[in-house]
Amino acid sequence: MAVERQFELGDAELEVLKALWDAGPATVRQVLAWLHHRGRRVAYTTVLTVLTRLEQKGFVTSDKSGLAYVYRAAVTRERVTRKRVKALMQQLFDGAAAPLVLQLIQNERFTKGEIQELAKLIEDLDAARRGRRT
Amino acid sequence: MAVERQFELGDAELEVLKALWDAGPATVRQVLAWLHHRGRRVAYTTVLTVLTRLEQKGFVTSDKSGLAYVYRAAVTRERVTRKRVKALMQQLFDGAAAPLVLQLIQNERFTKGEIQELAKLIEDLDAARRGRRT
DNA sequence: GACACTCTCCGACAACTGTAGTAGGATGCC
DNA sequence: GGCATCCTACTACAGTTGTCGGAGAGTGTC
Numbered sequence: 001m002a003v004e005r006q007f008e009l010g011d012a013e014l015e016v017l018k019a020l021w022d023a024g025p026a027t028v029r030q031v032l033a034w035l036h037h038r039g040r041r042v043a044y045t046t047v048l049t050v051l052t053r054l055e056q057k058g059f060v061t062s063d064k065s066g067l068a069y070v071y072r073a074a075v076t077r078e079r080v081t082r083k084r085v086k087a088l089m090q091q092l093f094d095g096a097a098a099p100l101v102l103q104l105i106q107n108e109r110f111t112k113g114e115i116q117e118l119a120k121l122i123e124d125l126d127a128a129r130r131g132r133r134t
Numbered sequence: 135m136a137v138e139r140q141f142e143l144g145d146a147e148l149e150v151l152k153a154l155w156d157a158g159p160a161t162v163r164q165v166l167a168w169l170h171h172r173g174r175r176v177a178y179t180t181v182l183t184v185l186t187r188l189e190q191k192g193f194v195t196s197d198k199s200g201l202a203y204v205y206r207a208a209v210t211r212e213r214v215t216r217k218r219v220k221a222l223m224q225q226l227f228d229g230a231a232a233p234l235v236l237q238l239i240q241n242e243r244f245t246k247g248e249i250q251e252l253a254k255l256i257e258d259l260d261a262a263r264r265g266r267r268t
Numbered sequence: 269g270a271c272a273c274t275c276t277c278c279g280a281c282a283a284c285t286g287t288a289g290t291a292g293g294a295t296g297c298c
Numbered sequence: 299g300g301c302a303t304c305c306t307a308c309t310a311c312a313g314t315t316g317t318c319g320g321a322g323a324g325t326g327t328c
Contacts, residue, residue: 010315014225028275046317048276053315067325068275081226082241085234088222091148092215097242098251100219101235105255107216108231112263117232119256121239126249144285162305180287182306187285201295202305 009059009080015040016050017059017073017080025072143193143214149174150184151193151207151214159206 009017019034020026026034032047051071054060059080062069086095093099110118143151153168154160160168166181185205188194193214196203220229227233244252 008314011225012316042316043318044275045319049317050315052277081237084222084226085237088218091145092218097238098244098248101238101242101244101252102255103215103219104231104235104238105252105259108235110232110259114232115256115260115263118235118239119253119260121236122249122253122256125239125244126253129246129249142284146286176286177288178305179289183287184285186307 009057009084012042012046012050013054013059014080016047016054017075018077020060020071020073021077025070027068027070029068031071143218146176146180146184147188147193148214150181150188151209152211154194154205154207155211159204161202161204163202165205 015035015038016031019031023030023034028044028048028051031051032042032044035042035047051060051062055062055071059073059075060071061074062071064070089095089097089100105118149169149172150165153165157164157168162178162182162185165185166176166178169176169181185194185196189196189205193207193209194205195208196205198204223229223231223234239252
């Protein structure tokens with residue numbers, strides 16, 4: 001690879017994006033504060049660099065309204081999340097979702113509420129399937 | 135980052151590991167054939183390099199029984215898979231499994247059999263939870 | 269105007285990963 | 299013995315990502 005791929009997100013980049021998702025549009029300094037708050041000890045310029053790269057990749061936009069540039073996420077958390085999950089499914093299970101779900105259900109713990117919610121969703125799925133007579 | 139992390143698997147590395155999982159212990163040439171079969175056009179020496187790195191990282195072992203070294207996976211597919219999924223959960227959902235499962239169920243399609251299997255697993259989970267009086 | 273701050277820009281560097289060429293040893297065939 | 303073939307070791311290089319430092323511009327304060 002190394003050629004062709006073009007834009008994916010590394011850990012640091014994702015972390016910065018999260019700051020924008022959680023805190024809304026923010027300046028470099030605000031993102032830095034958010035990261036420090038989360039225990040990520042990085043320098044101001046590091047955040048700046050990451051934001052710049054994210055902008056190059058199209059994940060954020062910026063505009064200078066006051067003294068400093070304000071950065072804003074240009075992609076939704078849902079979109080990025082879905083894409084990542086898809087990629088993982090592709091990589092590990094040749095794109096199939098079921099094995100992943102099965103693994104999660106068997107290996108992870110869920111609260112009562114979560115289990116109920118899952119049960120309900122599954123039931124809905126089943127009902128929909130029947131409804132479509134598939 | 136760049137420092138500290140030490141060993142994770144890239145796409146190419148994972149693909150090579152898959153070859154060993156699927157086809158069992160194999161020589162460089164056999165892995166190469168497997169990759170070509172899967173449409174991955176890489177050179178012999180590339181495979182050799184990747185296998186060498188995987189060995190350095192402890193993911194495979196090798197032994198020279200005949201003319202060429204035979205490489206063998208030193209980690210199970212399950213172990214690697216679980217670790218990757220955990221990492222994704224950590225990265226995207228702060229370690230929580232439920233949001234990931236919910237997203238999968240809502241966004242992906244499942245066959246009748248899969249839905250039934252899921253329903254059964256959820257039911258078991260629920261029963262176990264009740265059994266524990268938790 | 270000088271000093272202190274705060275920003276952005278540019279350049280840099282190291283680790284990791286993907287990819288591969290070249291050299292040289294081993295083996296087998298004529 | 300010479301030549302083709304196969305294998306490993308070593309080296310290399312580019313792209314990506316994480317991480318910063320220093321230079322220089324803008325702004326506010328005495």
